[in-house]
Amino acid sequence: MGRTRTLHAVDDDADAGSTRGRRDLEARERIMASTLKLLQERGYARLTIEGVATDAAVGKATVYRSWPNKAALVLAAVQDRLADVPTAPTGDTRAELLAVAEQAMARFYGSGEVRLVLPALLGEAAREPALLERLRTEVLEPRNARARAVVERAVARGDLPADTDVPMVLEQWAGYMLFRGLWHDDPLPEGTVERLVDATLASPPRRAVWQGK
Amino acid sequence: MGRTRTLHAVDDDADAGSTRGRRDLEARERIMASTLKLLQERGYARLTIEGVATDAAVGKATVYRSWPNKAALVLAAVQDRLADVPTAPTGDTRAELLAVAEQAMARFYGSGEVRLVLPALLGEAAREPALLERLRTEVLEPRNARARAVVERAVARGDLPADTDVPMVLEQWAGYMLFRGLWHDDPLPEGTVERLVDATLASPPRRAVWQGK
Amino acid sequence: MGRTRTLHAVDDDADAGSTRGRRDLEARERIMASTLKLLQERGYARLTIEGVATDAAVGKATVYRSWPNKAALVLAAVQDRLADVPTAPTGDTRAELLAVAEQAMARFYGSGEVRLVLPALLGEAAREPALLERLRTEVLEPRNARARAVVERAVARGDLPADTDVPMVLEQWAGYMLFRGLWHDDPLPEGTVERLVDATLASPPRRAVWQGK
Amino acid sequence: MGRTRTLHAVDDDADAGSTRGRRDLEARERIMASTLKLLQERGYARLTIEGVATDAAVGKATVYRSWPNKAALVLAAVQDRLADVPTAPTGDTRAELLAVAEQAMARFYGSGEVRLVLPALLGEAAREPALLERLRTEVLEPRNARARAVVERAVARGDLPADTDVPMVLEQWAGYMLFRGLWHDDPLPEGTVERLVDATLASPPRRAVWQGK
DNA sequence: AAGTAAACGAGACGGTACGTCGTGTCTTCCG
DNA sequence: CGGAAGACACGACGTACCGTCTCGTTTACTT
Numbered sequence: 069m070g071r072t073r074t075l076h077a078v079d080d081d082a083d084a085g086s087t088r089g090r091r092d093l094e095a096r097e098r099i100m101a102s103t104l105k106l107l108q109e110r111g112y113a114r115l116t117i118e119g120v121a122t123d124a125a126v127g128k129a130t131v132y133r134s135w136p137n138k139a140a141l142v143l144a145a146v147q148d149r150l151a152d153v154p155t156a157p158t159g160d161t162r163a164e165l166l167a168v169a170e171q172a173m174a175r176f177y178g179s180g181e182v183r184l185v186l187p188a189l190l191g192e193a194a195r196e197p198a199l200l201e202r203l204r205t206e207v208l209e210p211r212n213a214r215a216r217a218v219v220e221r222a223v224a225r226g227d228l229p230a231d232t233d234v235p236m237v238l239e240q241w242a243g244y245m246l247f248r249g250l251w252h253d254d255p256l257p258e259g260t261v262e263r264l265v266d267a268t269l270a271s272p273p274r275r276a277v278w279q280g281k
Numbered sequence: 282m283g284r285t286r287t288l289h290a291v292d293d294d295a296d297a298g299s300t301r302g303r304r305d306l307e308a309r310e311r312i313m314a315s316t317l318k319l320l321q322e323r324g325y326a327r328l329t330i331e332g333v334a335t336d337a338a339v340g341k342a343t344v345y346r347s348w349p350n351k352a353a354l355v356l357a358a359v360q361d362r363l364a365d366v367p368t369a370p371t372g373d374t375r376a377e378l379l380a381v382a383e384q385a386m387a388r389f390y391g392s393g394e395v396r397l398v399l400p401a402l403l404g405e406a407a408r409e410p411a412l413l414e415r416l417r418t419e420v421l422e423p424r425n426a427r428a429r430a431v432v433e434r435a436v437a438r439g440d441l442p443a444d445t446d447v448p449m450v451l452e453q454w455a456g457y458m459l460f461r462g463l464w465h466d467d468p469l470p471e472g473t474v475e476r477l478v479d480a481t482l483a484s485p486p487r488r489a490v491w492q493g494k
Numbered sequence: 495m496g497r498t499r500t501l502h503a504v505d506d507d508a509d510a511g512s513t514r515g516r517r518d519l520e521a522r523e524r525i526m527a528s529t530l531k532l533l534q535e536r537g538y539a540r541l542t543i544e545g546v547a548t549d550a551a552v553g554k555a556t557v558y559r560s561w562p563n564k565a566a567l568v569l570a571a572v573q574d575r576l577a578d579v580p581t582a583p584t585g586d587t588r589a590e591l592l593a594v595a596e597q598a599m600a601r602f603y604g605s606g607e608v609r610l611v612l613p614a615l616l617g618e619a620a621r622e623p624a625l626l627e628r629l630r631t632e633v634l635e636p637r638n639a640r641a642r643a644v645v646e647r648a649v650a651r652g653d654l655p656a657d658t659d660v661p662m663v664l665e666q667w668a669g670y671m672l673f674r675g676l677w678h679d680d681p682l683p684e685g686t687v688e689r690l691v692d693a694t695l696a697s698p699p700r701r702a703v704w705q706g707k
Numbered sequence: 708m709g710r711t712r713t714l715h716a717v718d719d720d721a722d723a724g725s726t727r728g729r730r731d732l733e734a735r736e737r738i739m740a741s742t743l744k745l746l747q748e749r750g751y752a753r754l755t756i757e758g759v760a761t762d763a764a765v766g767k768a769t770v771y772r773s774w775p776n777k778a779a780l781v782l783a784a785v786q787d788r789l790a791d792v793p794t795a796p797t798g799d800t801r802a803e804l805l806a807v808a809e810q811a812m813a814r815f816y817g818s819g820e821v822r823l824v825l826p827a828l829l830g831e832a833a834r835e836p837a838l839l840e841r842l843r844t845e846v847l848e849p850r851n852a853r854a855r856a857v858v859e860r861a862v863a864r865g866d867l868p869a870d871t872d873v874p875m876v877l878e879q880w881a882g883y884m885l886f887r888g889l890w891h892d893d894p895l896p897e898g899t900v901e902r903l904v905d906a907t908l909a910s911p912p913r914r915a916v917w918q919g920k
Numbered sequence: 921a922a923g924t925a926a927a928c929g930a931g932a933c934g935g936t937a938c939g940t941c942g943t944g945t946c947t948t949c950c951g
Numbered sequence: 952c953g954g955a956a957g958a959c960a961c962g963a964c965g966t967a968c969c970g971t972c973t974c975g976t977t978t979a980c981t982t
Binding site for chain 4: 540609612614616617618620621630665666672673679683690693
Binding site for chain 5: 518543
């Protein structure tokens with residue numbers, strides 16, 4: 069499942085069936101590669117579409133034809149580099165949770181790529197609801213869905229109480245990683261993920277009961 | 282003796298003697314006000330120094346004379362609008378912790394101003410260590426120091442275990458707020474802060490012992 | 495055969511094939527027109543490339559793309575407005591000389607356009623040999639060549655002595671006109687050209703004989 | 708009665724008694740020197756008052772206090788460097804005329820200083836009648852007056868016809884020199900002045916008779 | 921000798937223009 | 952006919968000077 073490529077701005081058109089020219093596949097590849105390269109070299113703010121076009125030996129129009137602005141371009145380029153969230157059931161709940169927290173979150177929010185791009189994207193998203201929506205549905209939600217499944221499995225197994233607030237568990241973990249990723253250069257101290265997971269196992273957040281009131 | 286003149290953001294003051302030339306104090310005020318105003322209207326990315334200068338009825342050079350770039354300007358403008366962290370001891374540990382988490386963090390990371398500015402600033406900081414350093418020492422650290430004091434008081438009172446990892450407590454709280462602030466438009470659901478604080482009181486993170494190994 | 499368009503700085507390339515891109519021919523026209531208009535209104539010193547661009551409803555880059563600086567722009571704009579030097583042989587030497595002196599020189603050096611532009615250009619040329627060279631080869635020399643032909647015809651006819659210093663004749667005439675044009679507002683007194691020509695016919699400068707020594 | 712204070716170049720004077728305040732006489736000297744120095748280095752167009760002030764270690768206001776603009780400043784600086792016109796009667800008309808043409812004109816219009824400054828000044832004068840007037844009365848006329856005296860002496864002696872158009876003689880000579888000075892880098896060919904003078908002695912321009920008609 | 925007032929250096933101020941770069945659109949020409 | 956090349960109008964960049972202004976400081980002339 070899961071779309072391999074999404075591109076374009078908000079509405080990604082449905083160029084699905086139109087299987088047109090394979091010829092330009094190279095161009096697209098070159099653009100993606102140049103985007104990532106220049107992102108590393110200059111950071112989001114100093115990345116320019118002109119620069120990408122030049123570096124990719126491509127006309128500017130070719131870039132604009134596929135992505136309406138820098139955010140869309142960068143989002144597309146970053147999109148598939150994202151490592152997958154491990155969900156395979158191993159029977160060992162703690163191990164599964166650790167794997168999720170470690171590989172899905174620590175590695176994600178701690179990676180240079182994300183730190184270089186995500187804040188900038190979220191910064192723009194604060195002004196552009198469409199972008200925020202895309203980020204949520206295309207970046208956050210897919211990852212969260214798989215992580216959620218793992219935690220819910222732990223609940224089903226009885227390793228976490230039935231009224232565990234699963235989304236909040238994830239947000240607590242991810243929030244901590246994001247915070248560290250943004251505010252600090254250095255990687256997480258060893259053992260951090262374990263302590264996070266163990267704290268949750270010891271005393272997980274419960275769903276609020278008076279919520280409905 | 283130290284800095285001959287720095288002005289720039291934060292510390293203008295102090296340059297007592299070196300105040301030769303015209304030194305229009307109103308200009309600085311107008312610039313700060315215009316910066317905040319345009320920040321709201323356009324967001325960080327679309328904020329322009331030229332625009333600020335025009336809006337403030339000020340020469341561009343006057344802006345550049347005091348702040349070397351957009352980040353410094355915005356940082357200075359945002360700086361003092363930040364609400365204080367409440368630290369008054371009331372005797373009630375839970376109430377104190379709630380006050381800190383609520384007023385120092387939820388309100389801070391949830392505010393539109395911060396959401397509009399902080400990610401962008403952090404995004405630039407990923408490329409500019411100097412900026413990151415300033416953000417840490419001038420924004421994060423001052424707030425954290427006061428919050429830390431409150432939590433440490435709770436430890437001293439015995440309401441939290443002696444080996445509580447105080448910094449991590451704060452980072453967990455703040456991380457969650459930051460995460461929500463960045464990824465979601467809507468305010469925190471009611472009761473969230475309470476649940477966060479209570480979870481910490483029930484099972485706080487402990488300092489890692491094997492750290493040294 | 496006279497070049498139809500010259501533009502650019504010194505070396506006007508011969509950009510034959512390289513005409514990719516939009517190439518708005520009207521833009522050039524508008525720029526030339528605005529340049530001349532603002533030259534009249536403000537004079538060379540107060541002429542601004544920014545002003546020209548604005549007046550011509552053209553981006554600044556479009557101006558800079560074709561002319562590297564104000565001098566080149568103005569030179570190009572003035573270039574073709576220059577009236578031609580009459581050379582048609584009429585059989586009447588005195589009449590031909592008068593025509594040349596009158597139309598090629600008096601009208602040229604006496605015209606407001608020239609007075610407004612030439613000194614400034616020559617002033618810059620004093621610092622920029624390339625500009626001086628262009629002025630000589632593109633403004634002075636073409637005009638002189640044709641005037642020289644007329645005077646040489648007079649020599650061939652025997653109306654002037656064989657050892658007449660033809661260049662000096664022209665420089666004397668032009669020098670006088672230039673002097674008057676620069677130092678005085680008012681037009682030449684009537685009959686001046688006649689007196690100049692007649693003085694030359696009566697006693698033309700001879701080529702120096704001892705020159706080789 | 709007009710002008711309350713003019714100072715500008717030439718006539719500073721007049722402020723006799725009112726010399727309260729500091730009055731740093733050296734400042735003026737330094738300004739003049741810096742002006743000439745930078746004029747040589749950069750030419751008129753690239754000379755800036757700011758640059759002069761800095762180079763002279765003087766406040767900008769000090770420059771503006773004495774000269775209202777660049778033209779006035781430069782005019783003042785150049786003013787007194789001008790060599791004198793030799794007028795001493797030697798009895799030998801041809802020698803006297805040669806001395807005038809050589810020293811007053813060839814040297815003047817041929818000098819680098821003049822070539823660097825005069826065209827620019829005249830260029831501005833085309834737009835500013837006041838400046839043209841000053842140039843005429845303070846630069847051209849004083850020199851011309853003395854030269855005229857010499858030529859008139861030649862007329863009185865009978866070495867030139869009584870109806871010689873004396874001003875035109877001077878303008879012819881000066882015009883030729885000016886022309887050469889502006890259009891050519893190289894000095895006058897040897898013997899040029901002699902040929903000019905001799906041509907005039909052989910066939911001087913006469914005053915127009917039919918002028919009144 | 922103390923007071924006072926102008927001129928001084930320094931340089932901040934509101935501006936205009938510089939020459940460059942990037943944006944997003946549009947045109948031309950080549951393969 | 953698709954795409955690179957790049958011209959186009961626009962707008963912002965960061966810098967340099969403009970001419971005016973306000974600072975203290977430094978004379979030199981009153982009183």
